[in-house]
Amino acid sequence: GQNIDQPTEMTATEGAIVQINCTYQTSGFNGLFWYQQHAGEAPTFLSYNVLDGLEEKGRFSSFLSRSKGYSYLLLKELQMKDSASYLCAVTPSGTYKYIFGTGTRLKVLA
Amino acid sequence: ETGVTQSPTHLIKTRGQQVTLRCSSQSGHNTVSWYQQALGQGPQFIFQYYREEENGRGNFPPRFSGLQFPNYSSELNVNALELDDSALYLCASSPTDSSYEQYFGPGTRLTVT
Numbered sequence: 001g002q003n004i005d006q007p008t009e010m011t012a013t014e015g016a017i018v019q020i021n022c023t024y025q026t027s028g029f030n031g032l033f034w035y036q037q038h039a040g041e042a043p044t045f046l047s048y049n050v051l052d053g054l055e056e057k058g059r060f061s062s063f064l065s066r067s068k069g070y071s072y073l074l075l076k077e078l079q080m081k082d083s084a085s086y087l088c089a090v091t092p093s094g095t096y097k098y099i100f101g102t103g104t105r106l107k108v109l110a
Numbered sequence: 111e112t113g114v115t116q117s118p119t120h121l122i123k124t125r126g127q128q129v130t131l132r133c134s135s136q137s138g139h140n141t142v143s144w145y146q147q148a149l150g151q152g153p154q155f156i157f158q159y160y161r162e163e164e165n166g167r168g169n170f171p172p173r174f175s176g177l178q179f180p181n182y183s184s185e186l187n188v189n190a191l192e193l194d195d196s197a198l199y200l201c202a203s204s205p206t207d208s209s210y211e212q213y214f215g216p217g218t219r220l221t222v223t
Contacts, residue, residue, distance in 0.1 A: 042214035100152030
């Protein structure tokens with residue numbers, strides 16, 4: 001089976017750095033995605049990791065350790081517009097569906 | 111390039127009724143996946159269609175069914191609606207069935223009373 005764990009809520013200050021962790025257990029694994037979802041809107045793609053290591057895209061970076069079943073999303077220079085839910089999702093081996101975590105609601109305070 | 115579109119935006123139905131939700135894929139995409147997202151939860155995979163055939167299904171009962179048309183647009187049908195079916199229904203399209211990246215539509219908010 002598959003299980004994905006993320007913190008439910010996090011709070012950070014504008015301009016700061018925040019790290020959102022995700023741990024997963026799957027019977028097989030193709031890759032890990034991070035999506036951003038503002039309230040009432042569709043998820044939008046942030047990053048995709050298939051190999052161990054850090055992927056950097058501007059203010060956002062994502063890290064993966066396959067041996068530890070662990071990923072994190074790092075957001076730098078936080079802005080008010082970064083207040084959203086951040087969804088971690090894995091694609092199990094042999095499928096192209098996403099298994100999502102419950103998401104982490106991030107509040108950025110002025 | 112047109113993104114993924116869904117209709118209607120919002121819908122209110124009564125328990126026991128049937129509903130049809132629609133999705134138009136992003137241009138050039140032949141694979142569509144449907145997800146159910148309850149309030150405060152992550153999306154749950156319902157099923158995927160590739161070239162008009164079901165290509166995988168999640169843990170949803172048979173009263174959840176779908177179709178994909180030759181133009182790759184898709185429908186999600188839910189029969190015998192239950193209160194717990196109230197959720198945001200998301201459609202996501204992919205360039206092929208072997209592509210991991212999915213592009214989500216804005217969703218249909220279904221309320222069952």
